[in-house]
Amino acid sequence: MKIVESIPELRKELSKLAHPIGFVPTMGYLHEGHLSLVRKAREGNPSVVVSIFANPTQFAPEEDLENYPRDIKRDLELLTTEGADVVWIPTVEVMYPEGYQTWVEVESLSTMLEGSFRPTHFRGVTTVVAKLFNAVGPDRAYFGQKDAQQAVVIQQMVRDLNYPIEIVVCSIIREDDGLAMSSRNTYLNENERVAARCLSRGLFQARDAFLSGERRAETLTQIVSDEVKAEELADLQYVSCADPETLVELDGEVKSCLISMAVYIGKTRLIDNIILGVS
């Protein structure tokens, strides 16, 4: 496994790889969710490239960039085990050198859901993903369904900007008690960790209601909201029932939907989601 930092080093290693190249962009502090993406890439492609970069432009000033968990040594051990071919770990100076001034923005989709609470977030995501795509030139790129809106925004960017890249969105990986895996779960203390179960509990209850025939958007979100509000340590920021492709908020009877939510557990902001009615 080759570990590179600069773009010239990266290009040199890429030139030795057979296509198709499967690419997994990450912010590091890898968990089973990330590793499931790497395995999927490994299964489907002769070459696998992983990037580790906690991208500052997708964090707002008041967000947790400074404290974002890091453990590069452990990440590299995990990626060695999974059989990645190249790991690219650029510095902030490599990605955003002095005078940097170019932005990629998916306008409408970036303003919805998470975007309404984190107005500069997706501009940072799409910009860094465009940069990673241009540098790596992958044939396939793997993203987690955990960041549901990110997956939709990136698929739109790829379509709009004519990237010859297949986007593969992989299922959420959960802890045994249902909590969606996230690097940010490490912020939770013991009580908060228990309280954090309310997100998936709410979503699973909405799923069960849907499977039992409940189709009203308002009822489905109410089920999630009730579950979160019953948890003392939880503070619900939003719960949404939206079209899974356009992210437009739904009301009344729905055929399929993305139920997504953000919840503060103490100071830690967690997100989770479930897609209903799509096979």
Place this chain on the structure above:
Amino acid sequence: MKIVESIPELRKELSKLAHPIGFVPTMGYLHEGHLSLVRKAREGNPSVVVSIFANPTQFAPEEDLENYPRDIKRDLELLTTEGADVVWIPTVEVMYPEGYQTWVEVESLSTMLEGSFRPTHFRGVTTVVAKLFNAVGPDRAYFGQKDAQQAVVIQQMVRDLNYPIEIVVCSIIREDDGLAMSSRNTYLNENERVAARCLSRGLFQARDAFLSGERRAETLTQIVSDEVKAEELADLQYVSCADPETLVELDGEVKSCLISMAVYIGKTRLIDNIILGVS
């Protein structure tokens, strides 16, 4: 020479081409300026791809998109003669399908010079060039020095977004009387065509002054400005003496500079420029 419209057709033809691929993006109505780019691409690469697309997003509503000159038949004859391998002529629907919403913007450089008079122009340029680059995947791309700021903005975009593409900027091609070749020259009537000589005449006088030792930015622009103002049919919009790389306006003594200008000749807006002090 293969002529394609859709992206799947384009991809199919691209897969047959040997690398490096030289790419010349154009808006059609080709003149010797464009053909000089195609020849340069032809000399330097086993494969040459040309695109013809009058990009609506780089025209403001009051600008001349509707009347922009077109002659695809003649363009294709010229490109056959020059030996292009693939000509891509996408429709507006191919490039901007319903729901299109992604933009690439080089922030600071896009607001200067031309950008201060055409505030949405460079966002349209960088977006379409990113789309063309992603679709064609060239190794080298050729642009004319005639659009000096465009060349600087695109070089910044390529650097910032990590495009593995070499940008080749080619000299301005001029008519015998000095007028820089432009598809828009076709708008000029006989008297206007004569009047239009004032742009290059002013620039050449500034160059001669520079070669004779004149180094004051204000004097160099004054020379250009005086020459244009002496021409009754000409209306000077701006003349600038700027740093050739940062486009920052210069004053006092200069070592090197980009002198650029926009002039209305009747209703036709013409631009021209010259770089001084750079070998």
